[in-house]
Amino acid sequence: MEFRIGTGFDIHRLEEGIPLVLGGVEIEYNRGFKAHSDGDIFFHALTDALLGAVGFGDIGSLFPDNDPKWKDADSSLFLKKAVDIVKRSNFEIVNVDSYIILEKPKILPYRDRIIENTAKILQIDKNRVFLKGKTYEKLDSIGRGDAGIAHVVVLLKREVEK
Template structure:
């Protein structure tokens, strides 16, 4: 017995728009060429379904993933040709090992501790996380692709450099920060004495009012590497708004 599967399938027009035909389309397994055949409309129907047209940017040759900050120029230009979204949400995550002999830098602030983040750059887990959240909201490659740890020029680099580039890309794409919520996870040291300094520096790097930047710090209840003071992690969620 022949089987038919109902499917609404968009068709490409000359203007690079996606249009849904007014008649539903079905796929016939009896057709050796897998043709799409119009399904007859019930003549007793009072009116046919309306035609829906969706604008979209269609590129026959998708751009390769950017590998450096400079490669993102073309990516941002392509992003502008996509449908203009009033809001974009991004999530960032980062984790670093804690080892003796390294400075502990969080949000651009040096925190006294007997160990710090082992990393190619300064290992600022919070700024790395925020950068990834912004890049994610813009639909761009992650921080490891744009600032690879195989490139010697980023050896020991201050993470504020990465932040400034992410903020530049955000504005260039036509967005501004709506709000940011970040959570630091570490067992030690206690961050209460440093939270406001970290938040103030984060606001300065973002060019944002303190009322839209939230920072929380939690322990990991002595569970796994985070709870054993062998690592530090951070989560960040950002909301970007069209200017």
């Protein structure tokens, strides 16, 4: 058995007039992430973690932010492509552990929906995806509510012929 670990990180500024999307779920809030795509920091970090675990580059190399094709794109498209790459590499997703760090809004009311949506895209049981919401304790731009961060760790496995 071969195991691989991947990590992902994403950060975006929050701005008024933009929908807030996390894990493909629209969150009720007056600001969203400013980005070339829909700004879903969770799916961006998860995509990077999966791609890194199989040694396939990163989200920016597959979906460059200077390509008009990806303007306002649904980040689930990025994640679905990463899942396809993982499967073509003969790996299975064992589990996902993650943080979304935002001062506001609270993640807890949306966590189950985000986990269910993520597990569906990853094609794994929802008990293999975990998400923790944290604040930045009023420190720095995150703590002032000007931005949000996502950190993700994934574990993959595949059978190795002897």
